[in-house]
Amino acid sequence: MANTYNPIVSKEALRWGLLQRRPVPEPGTALVFVGDGQPLLTITQGQRGPTKGEMVWGKYNMLYKVDISEHPLSFRCDLPCKTDAFDFHAEVKFNCSVHEPEIIVQRNVTDVYEVLEPLIDHVMRSMSRSYEFKEVGIAEREIGDRVKQEVYDAGFQLNRFVLKLSLEQEVRDRIRRKTNIQEEVEVDITSIKGKSELEKTVIEEQNKLEKLKIESDKLEIERLRIKMDFYNEIIQTGSLQLLVLQLAKNPNDVMAVAQMLNQQRQLAVDNEVKLLEVLLKEDAIEGSQFDDAGKHIVQRLMGLIERPAPALKSNPISNPENKKPLAEKDETNNSAESVVPEFNWEEDEEDN
Incomplete structure (x- = not known):
């Protein structure tokens, strides 16, 4: 229940006489003088009020006591x-x-x-x-x-x-629940964003690794191609000693070189067969020539088919039976053949 009070403490008419004392405001109050046609006059504690003459001549006829305390x-x-x-x-x-x-x-x-x-x-x-x-x-x-x-x-x-x-x-509880839900959602969103960024980073790293692997594979393929071209050039020139020396320095290349030789032999077989088929199909060989030409082609073809793949013999140094003290070795045998692998290599028959 609200408190209230009446600020107008009292209201009285003024009757001025010779023996009437001039009104003085008490602490916490103000005096308001009201007169006919005159502005209101207010005095508070410590202020000088109007004289009797001013009261009479000012025609102030009503006095209000107003409470100005708190x-x-x-x-x-x-x-x-x-x-x-x-x-x-x-x-x-x-x-x-x-x-x-x-x-x-x-x-x-x-x-x-x-x-x-x-x-x-x-x-x-x-x-x-x-x-x-x-x-x-x-x-x-x-x-x-x-x-x-x-x-x-x-x-x-x-x-x-x-x-x-x-x-x-009830409203505060509802707002509190809503606020908690919003905070949980924000936490979940932040967590999801964090996971998404992490997954994105992982995917980017994987892509980088795949690209590096692809580039590495390309470089490795190019390196092998250059190496095989080098060995192929040695083989084409017939420098078997140089081939043996290179394989001795790079024993890991033996299988690759052997595979390349097998592929070349197979390619040569295919070429001879195709040549024979073309000659027969186009009747490029006369009857009188067929015996000599056909025999020659068949002989070359059989030689290619029967030729065994190059085989790498055991290195005398790596053979347990040949592990002897260095002092017992033949000091005169200083050639590359004593320290490098040897091949069984059958030369193609020379064309007649």
């Missing part, structure tokens, strides 16, 4: 929020005092609450619609400043004005 007041009300679904519960507490006694007398204010409560409620309601429920602190401060100014203009002064805005418990 009085605690309070009330509660509901204020609209920016979101129509919610209302602020407002609890208002303040100390009120009269700072313009003339206004109180002119308006004949006898109940402070009846004057201030509607005024304060109107000011707070007009401003509260601009704030969300999360902006309680800002709303309390700004609404309080505006209320003090409006009340001051009405002849009152507010001291230690306290405005407390709150929501219903």
